[in-house]
Amino acid sequence: MTLSPASHAISVNPASGETLSAIPWASQQEVDAALALADSGYRLWRQTPVAERAQRLRELGAALRRRGEEMAQTITREMGKPIVQARAEVAKSAGLCDWYAEHGPAMLAPEPTLVEGGNAVIERRPLGPVLAVMPWNFPLWQVMRGAVPILLAGNSYLLKHAPNVTGCAALLATLFTEAGFLPGTFGWVNATNEGVSQAINDPRIAAVTVTGSVRAGAAIGAQAGAALKKCVLELGGADPFIVLNDADLDMAVKAAVAGRYQNTGQVCAAAKRFIVEAGIAERFTERFVAAAAELKQGAPDDESTFLGPMARFDLRDELHAQVEATLREGATLLLGGSKTPGAGNYYPATVLGNVTPEMTAFRQELFGPVAAITVAKDAQHALALANDSEFGLSATVFTADEALAADFAARLECGGVFINGYSASDARVAFGGVKKSGFGRELSHFGLHEFCNVQTVWKNRV
Known part of the structure; x- marks a missing residue:
């Protein structure tokens, strides 16, 4: 049987032209199952203390280092990144986990205000499941730089990765499991464009993040806006x-x-x-x-x-x-x-x-x-x-x-x-653009706070 991009996500080794894998696109029912798992995972994960979430990130960094060569070889095989640069991408991603594990909890601490007597504080609460549509050029780093702060904040993260790097997506999901993340906190669904639309319009998805082309960002951003969902777009540049x-x-x-x-x-x-x-x-x-x-x-x-x-x-x-x-x-x-x-x-x-x-x-x-x-x-x-x-x-x-x-x-x-x-x-500084390069920020405290509900808590206001 001949397989085609219409029915499968096909990964091809660009150095040789060899087909590496052909993964069937997720059905409507499979997308729904992924959404249900992301929602149930979020409801447990948000109750997990921030210190425990940070510890999971430390374990994730350790898992990346243990299986770093396997991940680097997968990146090189699927999208052609020179192996030395692929190893650097893995090391950078592991370091990101460490940095947020160390510094992120303090960024989520209650923030005092100028209200007299300290009777009002700002709390940052999670929003819910976040749908992430990610590209192939940094198949690990671009997922991690969004997923790590999104998860630390108490949200769950549902990945729709580029179809030519499904091996990277599958290995990533395995690493999150090995690091002890609760089922559903990090998920991967091999969705089509229609599946992405299904997810955006589902009430269980709270927000969307996209890295990709202007055309993809405009289309997904329009759907997110119509559904009144928070959206962060990183769309490249000249x-x-x-x-x-x-x-x-x-x-x-x-x-x-x-x-x-x-x-x-x-x-x-x-x-x-x-x-x-x-x-x-x-x-x-x-x-x-x-x-x-x-x-x-x-x-x-x-x-x-x-x-x-x-x-x-x-x-x-x-x-x-x-x-x-x-x-x-x-x-x-x-x-x-x-x-x-x-x-x-x-x-x-x-x-x-x-x-x-x-x-x-x-x-x-x-x-x-x-x-x-x-x-x-x-x-x-x-x-x-x-x-x-x-x-x-x-x-x-x-x-x-x-x-x-x-x-x-x-x-x-x-x-x-x-x-x-x-x-x-x-990790220490904000990343993002203006004009058609998109809006919103990743990394640093800006990336951590992008997918938080900024909640004002008053006490004794009479």
Whole structure:
């Protein structure tokens, strides 16, 4: 019998084209069963003391470390992440568990107010089961950075993962069980788009979190809004990387290459539009192209590989179409620009020069190993170009002028600004965007509080 994406979630090894698994989509009855379990799990879990929830997170971090190589190999096999980067993703996720276990309980403590006599406090209560629609590019980290604070707050978490990383989803569910989480507190359902709609419209789901494309976020956000459900959206971006004339060129080139090509360029908050002031543009471009050309592309299970295959064949086709469109619009091909032949889903490190604001590579997100370089007349022109986007996730500024960097940070329209360093996410600070990059925040106390009922408790008010 021939299996198709219409009936199964199909996982394909992008390095070889081999089909790894085909999991039937969940039926309406199976979605309902998952919702019932998430609801029953929540009603028990919310009564669990915060200290015990934190201990479960410590056990989860330990389980991740015990089975870290298995998880890393699963990530590499299913979506092509180079194995060294996959191991780093596992280690980062385990560290996230530790951080919230240590610091999270204090963030949920009653908060005093300015009401006289201390007769009013703020309590943070759980909302209920949270539906999470997650992508494939960080199949562990992007689940964990939402699930860990959501669960610590006393909610349950129901995962609908990307169909090409079902092995990661199944292993994650096993790890939560091994860590002693109550049945239903963390669940996974292999739902279709219709199943997602079913869940959103079910009264047992209290809120929704989505990481993915603008199209997916708009569709799911609209359904959540119609159902009056809280929603957090992280929808990617076309992040600017600004290099001004006084920048440390060595540092800027090193950060630019790492920031663009990590995870084979498949990062929401990766640098994508390189906006370089005219006085340094030629030298930066020459060195950037040379450094990108040195990146080793190869089998993702080879520890020396930096660029693996792209995760999905259709997205490689889409990326190549964006490159070709930008070249037709007048850009210059400086490196790469053609699909790597063979069975694997490889695309080389690619650099486009002379990119202007009306071109495809400037206006759209490039979700793969392609960099677009635009020359700015001066610093203020660079700032204007950076803000000339419908996205607003993060931005990078390289300059030796600390006052100017601070001024840029205040005026850049995005959720995160990185000065003399490339973008990253960290448990200790908030992550999220504005404009079409979405709304709401993950990580730090902001992510913990996103899915809490902020309840005011008054005493003796007569």
